[in-house]
Amino acid sequence: MEVTFKIFRYNPEKDERGNYVTYKIDAHPNDRVLDVLEHIKGKEDGSLSFRRSCAHGICGSDAMRINGRNMLACKTLIRDVGDHITVEPLLGLKVAKDLIVDMEPFFENYRKMLPYLINDSPLPEDGKERLQSPEQRARFDETTKCILCAACTTACPSFWANDEYYGPAALMTAHRFIFDSRDEGAEARLEILSETNGAVRCHTAYNCTEACPRGIHITQAIGELKLAMVTGNID
Amino acid sequence: MSHLKSRKLSLAKRGLSFEMFMWAFTRVTALAMYGFILLGVIGALIMGAQHHLTFVEVLRWALITNPGHVESTNLPEIAPWVSSFWRLIASGMLLTAGSHGVHGVIVILDDYLPKDNQRNWNRYLNMGIFALVALAGLYIIWTA
Numbered sequence: 120m121e122v123t124f125k126i127f128r129y130n131p132e133k134d135e136r137g138n139y140v141t142y143k144i145d146a147h148p149n150d151r152v153l154d155v156l157e158h159i160k161g162k163e164d165g166s167l168s169f170r171r172s173c174a175h176g177i178c179g180s181d182a183m184r185i186n187g188r189n190m191l192a193c194k195t196l197i198r199d200v201g202d203h204i205t206v207e208p209l210l211g212l213k214v215a216k217d218l219i220v221d222m223e224p225f226f227e228n229y230r231k232m233l234p235y236l237i238n239d240s241p242l243p244e245d246g247k248e249r250l251q252s253p254e255q256r257a258r259f260d261e262t263t264k265c266i267l268c269a270a271c272t273t274a275c276p277s278f279w280a281n282d283e284y285y286g287p288a289a290l291m292t293a294h295r296f297i298f299d300s301r302d303e304g305a306e307a308r309l310e311i312l313s314e315t316n317g318a319v320r321c322h323t324a325y326n327c328t329e330a331c332p333r334g335i336h337i338t339q340a341i342g343e344l345k346l347a348m349v350t351g352n353i354d
Numbered sequence: 355m356s357h358l359k360s361r362k363l364s365l366a367k368r369g370l371s372f373e374m375f376m377w378a379f380t381r382v383t384a385l386a387m388y389g390f391i392l393l394g395v396i397g398a399l400i401m402g403a404q405h406h407l408t409f410v411e412v413l414r415w416a417l418i419t420n421p422g423h424v425e426s427t428n429l430p431e432i433a434p435w436v437s438s439f440w441r442l443i444a445s446g447m448l449l450t451a452g453s454h455g456v457h458g459v460i461v462i463l464d465d466y467l468p469k470d471n472q473r474n475w476n477r478y479l480n481m482g483i484f485a486l487v488a489l490a491g492l493y494i495i496w497t498a
Contacts (some may be wrong), residue, residue: 177405261494268355276465277465280465280466281465281466281468283468284462284465300361305361305363306367306368309363310368310369313369313370313371313373313374314371314373315373315464315473317373319373319374319376319377319461320465322461322465323463345374345377348368348377349370349376349377349378350362350369351362351363351364351365351367351368351372352361352362353361353362353363354361354362
């Protein structure tokens with residue numbers, strides 16, 4: 120089938136502003152958007168720039184806007200998005216070149232959540248493991264699935280309005296550690312989340328939940344964080 | 355074993371910022387409004403509201419906005435509402451709805467105001483407007 124690809128192009132060394140370039144490609148319905156982008160880069164226009172790494176929905180490198188929705192190019196089949204496809208960079212982050220955005224503000228927010236296990240207590244007497252029941256592990260299982268692709272954060276209207284808002288992905292990181300029974304850093308993280316640019320900036324638009332390529336119930340998890348901030352219950 | 359400990363942070367440990375207090379306040383006032391609405395509907399029904407307002411009158415009020423209708427609407431009897439109890443209920447509804455709504459406006463506008471002084475002005479301005487509206491409302495409720 121012939122597919123019309125309309126791709127956002129921007130070269131900071133040449134262009135004052137971005138523009139769209141259209142490519143007509145012969146593709147199979149089961150091809151992924153990433154396959155077609157690689158075909159364009161390899162055969163049609165080597166200057167096209169986009170991020171990709173594992174190409175199997177795990178690394179989160181190739182999040183982009185496909186027909187107006189945030190998706191991973193490696194998990195999106197041509198047959199699911201039709202024969203006229205518009206590909207654009209993520210919203211809310213500065214475009215570095217073509218489909219590549221500057222992810223630094225996103226990762227800066229991520230780092231603010233203290234994204235590592237905090238536990239200064241001595242090891243248990245057997246000296247080996249901090250035990251955790253299956254139920255305690257299940258409590259934060261959902262948010263361990265986050266691959267930091269930024270599809271959620273860049274789909275959030277609160278983040279579009281104010282990029283100082285930590286954003287859904289950072290909040291998922293906080294959720295992953297706060298509800299981990301082995302972690303002892305909940306107090307510090309809840310204090311960070313209580314700031315003006317913290318969890319209260321989430322107005323439950325649900326864009327993040329819809330955009331997440333991993334199917335994480337992000338808005339629900341943010342709700343759990345807000346409740347933990349008010350009640351103090353992190354079980 | 356550490357995993358058997360209850361994991362609850364005391365208020366002293368986690369603190370409660372203004373933002374989170376207002377987040378909780380907004381939820382509580384929403385619930386309070388349901389209570390006030392229910393109380394008002396029950397009170398109105400006890401006072402015979404089902405006979406005071408016909409479907410035709412509802413349509414006329416809803417669809418044909420004409421100040422003349424305020425005078426021509428046949429309001430049979432407001433005496434039962436002019437008691438301290440119902441004035442308190444009306445005042446409660448006004449204050450909870452007003453504070454709930456104005457906080458919603460402040461929060462949404464805050465999204466677009468990244469600087470602290472802008473956000474402070476947003477709070478002062480909206481809370482000031484709310485205070486004026488609340489005072490006018492309370493005056494009407496308690497002097498009608």
